[in-house]
Amino acid sequence: MVSDRSGPRKKTxxxxxxxxxxxxxxxxGHKGLAPAWKTHLDTWRSGNxxxxxxxxxxxxxxxIVMIGLPTIFYYCLRQGGFTLINVHIAIATFFLVSSIMIIxxxxxxxxxxxxxxxxxxxxxxLEQWWRTWKQPxxxxxxxxxxxxxLPRCSVLLVAYLPNEQDIILETLRKILNTVYRSAAGIxxxxxxxxxxxxxxxxxxxxxAQLYPEFKLLRVEGSxxxxxxxxxxxxxxxxxxxxxxxxxxxxxxxxxVRAWHWLERGYDVVQGRxxxxxxxxxxxxxxxxxxxxxxYGVSHPAKSFLTDSTIFGGxxxxxxxxxxxxxxxNPMMLTEDIDAxxxxxxxxxxxxxxxxxxxxELAPPDFNSFWFQRKRWAQGWLEVSFKYxxxxxxxxxxxxxQKLYWTYLLYYCVIYSVFxxxxxxxxxxxxxxxxxxxxxxxxxxxxxxxxTFFSGFYQTAVTMKVSANRYPGFYxxxxxxxxxxxxxxxxxISTVALYDHLHGHNQWVVTPRGAQAxxxxxxxxxxxxxxxxxxxSTK
Amino acid sequence: MxxxxxxxxxxxxxxxxxxICSVVMLLLYHVQLRFTxxxxxxxxxxxxxxxxxxxxxxxxxxxxxxxTQGLGLVSWFGFQWIDVLVIIGGFSLVVSLEHxxxxxxxxLGRSLGQVLWPFWTVVxxxxxxxxxxxxxxxxxxxxxxxxxxxxxxxxxxxYNSDLLISTSANWxxxxxxxxxxxxxxxxxxxxxxxxxxxxxxxxxxxxxGYRALAVYVLRGHPTYVLWDSPASSQPFALFLAKLSIFxxxxxxxxxxxxxxxxxxxxxxxxxxxxxxxxxxxxGCQFYYLGWIVSDLLVSAGLALGCMGVMQxxxxxxxxxxxxxxxxxxxxxxxxxxxxxxxxVLQFIVQGEPAQYxxxxxxxxxxxxILAMVTDYTSxxxxxxxxxxxxxxxxxxSRTPKFxxxxxxxxxxxxxxxRGEAGWTVLKVEKLWDEQEFILCQVSDGQRSLWAKExxxxxxxx
Numbered sequence: 001m002v003s004d005r006s007g008p009r010k011k012t013x014x015x016x017x018x019x020x021x022x023x024x025x026x027x028x029g030h031k032g033l034a035p036a037w038k039t040h041l042d043t044w045r046s047g048n049x050x051x052x053x054x055x056x057x058x059x060x061x062x063x064i065v066m067i068g069l070p071t072i073f074y075y076c077l078r079q080g081g082f083t084l085i086n087v088h089i090a091i092a093t094f095f096l097v098s099s100i101m102i103i104x105x106x107x108x109x110x111x112x113x114x115x116x117x118x119x120x121x122x123x124x125x126l127e128q129w130w131r132t133w134k135q136p137x138x139x140x141x142x143x144x145x146x147x148x149x150l151p152r153c154s155v156l157l158v159a160y161l162p163n164e165q166d167i168i169l170e171t172l173r174k175i176l177n178t179v180y181r182s183a184a185g186i187x188x189x190x191x192x193x194x195x196x197x198x199x200x201x202x203x204x205x206x207x208a209q210l211y212p213e214f215k216l217l218r219v220e221g222s223x224x225x226x227x228x229x230x231x232x233x234x235x236x237x238x239x240x241x242x243x244x245x246x247x248x249x250x251x252x253x254x255x256v257r258a259w260h261w262l263e264r265g266y267d268v269v270q271g272r273x274x275x276x277x278x279x280x281x282x283x284x285x286x287x288x289x290x291x292x293x294x295y296g297v298s299h300p301a302k303s304f305l306t307d308s309t310i311f312g313g314x315x316x317x318x319x320x321x322x323x324x325x326x327x328x329n330p331m332m333l334t335e336d337i338d339a340x341x342x343x344x345x346x347x348x349x350x351x352x353x354x355x356x357x358x359x360e361l362a363p364p365d366f367n368s369f370w371f372q373r374k375r376w377a378q379g380w381l382e383v384s385f386k387y388x389x390x391x392x393x394x395x396x397x398x399x400x401q402k403l404y405w406t407y408l409l410y411y412c413v414i415y416s417v418f419x420x421x422x423x424x425x426x427x428x429x430x431x432x433x434x435x436x437x438x439x440x441x442x443x444x445x446x447x448x449x450x451t452f453f454s455g456f457y458q459t460a461v462t463m464k465v466s467a468n469r470y471p472g473f474y475x476x477x478x479x480x481x482x483x484x485x486x487x488x489x490x491x492i493s494t495v496a497l498y499d500h501l502h503g504h505n506q507w508v509v510t511p512r513g514a515q516a517x518x519x520x521x522x523x524x525x526x527x528x529x530x531x532x533x534x535x536s537t538k
Numbered sequence: 539m540x541x542x543x544x545x546x547x548x549x550x551x552x553x554x555x556x557x558i559c560s561v562v563m564l565l566l567y568h569v570q571l572r573f574t575x576x577x578x579x580x581x582x583x584x585x586x587x588x589x590x591x592x593x594x595x596x597x598x599x600x601x602x603x604x605x606t607q608g609l610g611l612v613s614w615f616g617f618q619w620i621d622v623l624v625i626i627g628g629f630s631l632v633v634s635l636e637h638x639x640x641x642x643x644x645x646l647g648r649s650l651g652q653v654l655w656p657f658w659t660v661v662x663x664x665x666x667x668x669x670x671x672x673x674x675x676x677x678x679x680x681x682x683x684x685x686x687x688x689x690x691x692x693x694x695x696x697y698n699s700d701l702l703i704s705t706s707a708n709w710x711x712x713x714x715x716x717x718x719x720x721x722x723x724x725x726x727x728x729x730x731x732x733x734x735x736x737x738x739x740x741x742x743x744x745x746x747g748y749r750a751l752a753v754y755v756l757r758g759h760p761t762y763v764l765w766d767s768p769a770s771s772q773p774f775a776l777f778l779a780k781l782s783i784f785x786x787x788x789x790x791x792x793x794x795x796x797x798x799x800x801x802x803x804x805x806x807x808x809x810x811x812x813x814x815x816x817x818x819x820x821g822c823q824f825y826y827l828g829w830i831v832s833d834l835l836v837s838a839g840l841a842l843g844c845m846g847v848m849q850x851x852x853x854x855x856x857x858x859x860x861x862x863x864x865x866x867x868x869x870x871x872x873x874x875x876x877x878x879x880x881x882v883l884q885f886i887v888q889g890e891p892a893q894y895x896x897x898x899x900x901x902x903x904x905x906x907i908l909a910m911v912t913d914y915t916s917x918x919x920x921x922x923x924x925x926x927x928x929x930x931x932x933x934x935s936r937t938p939k940f941x942x943x944x945x946x947x948x949x950x951x952x953x954x955x956r957g958e959a960g961w962t963v964l965k966v967e968k969l970w971d972e973q974e975f976i977l978c979q980v981s982d983g984q985r986s987l988w989a990k991e992x993x994x995x996x997x998x999x
Contacts, residue, residue, distance in 0.1 A: 010644075061911070061914055065911060065914075065915060069663070069667065069911075072667065072670070073655065073666055073667055073670045074670075075670075075674075076667075076668050076670030076671050076673060076674035077673055077674070079673070079674035080670070080673030080674045080675075080676070081673075081676075082673065111701065116977075147617070221964070221965075221979070230967055325970045326969065326970050327967065327968070327969045327970070328969075329969060329977065330967070330979075330988050331977065331979070331988045331990075342969070342970060342971040342972075345972055346971065346972050347968060385925050387935055388929065389928070389929040389932040390932070392848045392933055393932065393933060484668060495632060497918075498914075501918040501922065502917055502918070503917075
């Protein structure tokens with residue numbers, strides 16, 4: 001329930017419809033791979049396949065320790081005459097706190113925060129909330145008028161080309177042809193890395209000749225998104241820089257909307273990411289609603305309540321000067337959250353605007369989902385252990401912000417462990433009685449009802465503020481399976497915790513379409529404080 | 539005894555084999571002694587008398603044929619494997635320092651960590667379970683003071699380990715293990731200053747002299763001999779009684795690093811010499827005078843023979859792999875077996891011979907599974923605790939810790955990475971985190987990695 005921390009993404013592939021733009025017709029044949037390098041790539045792929053089942057022993061171990069042993073423990077205590085009602089109440093309180101947070105967030109998500117109300121009064125907030133509530137199922141406000149002062153803008157597109165070669169041209173087409181350009185102009189830089197030469201690179205070079213504003217940067221020796229971004233920073237000439245992943249399609253008015261915040265003193269604006277391939281399967285449908293809930297409800301509400309939020313790795317709009325100063329740390333698993341923390345600790349401000357929409361692709365299968373979420377969870381752990389203590393001491397965070405970031409960092413680490421304790425508690429009850437005897441404790445019933453209500457309420461609010469008109473059954477099935485889904489994410493989090501504390505931090509590039517997962521091993525021993533990222537160059 | 543797997547080369551699988559064999563034999567000894575109510579321990583009453591007692595005692599074991607009878611006979615002497623662990627401890631510590639500069643402080647920090655963290659993990663995991671079991675069964679649970687002593691070991695420390703024994707009988711060995719870890723830097727220095735043979739000779743004189751004192755003046759006894767003496771077995775728990783055994787291991791390890799010594803003997807020769815020494819020591823343990831040297835001879839003989847057998851077995855790849863895999867759990871296995879055996883005997887076996895036979899493999903495998911869980915959990919616990927302590931330190935400290943840069947990094951610089959030479963700076967990245975900090979991509983020609991500037995040192999400084 002609390003897992004609303006979204007990290008950066010190595011995205012999935014999904015080949016979309018054919019290209020209707022004549023300017024791109026010359027690239028129509030790029031999907032047919034030349035035999036020589038295709039053989040090479042296939043060999044490269046087949047040697048690096050990794051399935052989620054490689055983590056099965058960790059899953060078993062963590063659940064023996066966190067469910068098996070506590071079940072025996074609780075069972076023995078029940079045998080000894082303990083009712084364990086206090087333990088049950090403590091765990092229920094944990095759920096209650098999280099549920100109340102969800103309800104508060106969801107309620108505040110009904111208010112649309114305007115750049116003109118950067119420091120709103122209570123009355124104006126109430127008025128704004130009422131106006132929003134009166135607009136049934138309104139999803140987006142009117143597009144703002146392009147300001148005269150919109151400066152030169154840069155789009156920094158980052159790609160790992162073997163993985164994203166099938167979709168990169170479509171993304172470029174979308175950006176080059178649809179994003180609004182100010183009088184000062186726009187530039188688009190594709191910073192990519194690849195271990196082998198690819199035919200798509202020829203196509204990209206020809207595209208760069210057609211579009212003078214498009215620059216191509218192959219980053220030699222790079223093994224991460226952070227290295228690609230850092231390499232491109234010296235080329236940036238815009239005053240605002242938008243960082244995008246290879247599958248992200250930004251809305252045309254993205255810079256206009258972002259500038260409204262930047263010109264009012266913010267340094268980074270995080271937009272809203274929406275799943276494009278939601279119709280693929282049950283998992284993508286759920287992820288679509290989950291993203292709506294994260295980017296449409298949780299993040300905006302937290303930004304609204306605390307005037308602080310995260311940069312999610314993509315669809316983020318930076319003052320270029322700040323970006324060039326902060327840069328990205330290639331030693332971190334989630335370099336975006338790391339950059340967020342350094343940005344905030346250095347006194348810069350980040351805001352979330354859910355009206356700045358970019359579409360992206362969800363993982364197409366469970367395998368990709370597993371590794372993606374494990375990397376996010378482990379990346380958050382890495383950041384939590386590295387920065388939590390500094391947040392508590394920082395003069396750039398007020399008390400509310402310190403509480404909020406403790407909730408996002410340490411609380412979420414603890415939550416994934418403690419939330420699981422409800423299972424051994426119930427299992428021991430079942431073993432002891434042979435059934436689940438009904439409880440007469442009003443507090444427990446209250447907590448249970450509020451917990452379930454929070455899930456439904458959050459889903460209902462998500463439906464109201466969602467960016468797309470999804471079929472109603474998406475929301476219904478999400479509300480029904482949210483507890484199973486959350487349990488699954490908590491299980492992944494515990495495996496991530498195991499990996500992190502054991503110093504294992506390989507990550508798997510989320511594949512696009514039929515491509516196999518590739519293992520990247522970036523760091524040696526990164527626990528509690530990051531150390532070194534190791535990449536074999538053999 | 540400590541977990542040295544990080545430093546172990548693959549061709550030393552036989553050490554892991556000896557380790558796991560030793561702890562399993564200790565378990566069998568412990569369970570047999572407890573099940574039969576200490577029916578037999580070697581007495582200083584002569585060989586013939588002891589053999590007679592041994593046969594009588596063996597009849598108290600459930601009989602399923604020659605296999606169980608044979609295993610029962612061997613298990614009466616399972617305590618001898620403690621000395622094998624002492625020898626292997628000395629050997630492993632020396633071998634783990636191969637190609638490393640010996641820094642006493644770093645050694646002590648690492649070695650004490652390897653001893654204490656698994657111990658704390660066992661204690662912190664097991665005490666709640668033991669408490670729950672005691673609640674459920676309304677049976678004995680150690681008083682709070684003893685729990686506190688275990689949880690904070692070695693804060694409340696007595697050399698005879700009385701406070702630990704109330705939880706698990708075999709934890710008396712913790713004092714001995716800590717003694718050897720702490721005295722190792724001194725012995726290491728003497729090893730290099732005096733040479734192997736001189737150190738061995740001096741340690742033999744010290745040990746034999748002390749053991750003679752223990753037998754004839756301090757009035758102690760070396761095992762669970764039920765002997766009415768004021769000092770009981772305590773004099774033999776002091777590290778002086780085992781010093782030369784440990785030094786034998788160190789000397790063998792030192793010779794091994796120079797590609798000499800027993801580790802390079804042919805397995806057949808090692809087994810033959812081992813049997814000879816063991817036979818002599820075995821006979822000695824049934825006489826007062828023999829107590830002075832029996833442990834030395836038995837441990838050396840048993841270790842040699844076992845080494846020969848394990849080296850021979852380790853020639854088969856999958857057996858070697860099995861030894862290496864299981865060997866890493868030897869230390870947590872040792873910490874856990876007493877707890878497992880006591881509870882299984884109390885709650886499952888309950889004196890029934892049939893149950894005893896069925897429970898034996900369950901105890902051996904069950905302890906192994908728990909040892910695996912402990913081994914997995916120990917680093918987790920360590921990092922969580924250390925992380926929380928770092929947090930506390932950071933929050934409470936009045937001056938933030940910022941690294942002051944003392945040298946400027948350039949692409950192409952030759953640097954040490956964490957003390958290791960041969961690295962070249964490929965890229966320098968300046969980032970901002972309340973102040974400027976630098977990351978460098980460095981390469982040793984084989985790998986490239988990103989490192990923090992504080993992990994790098996210019997070559998030649």
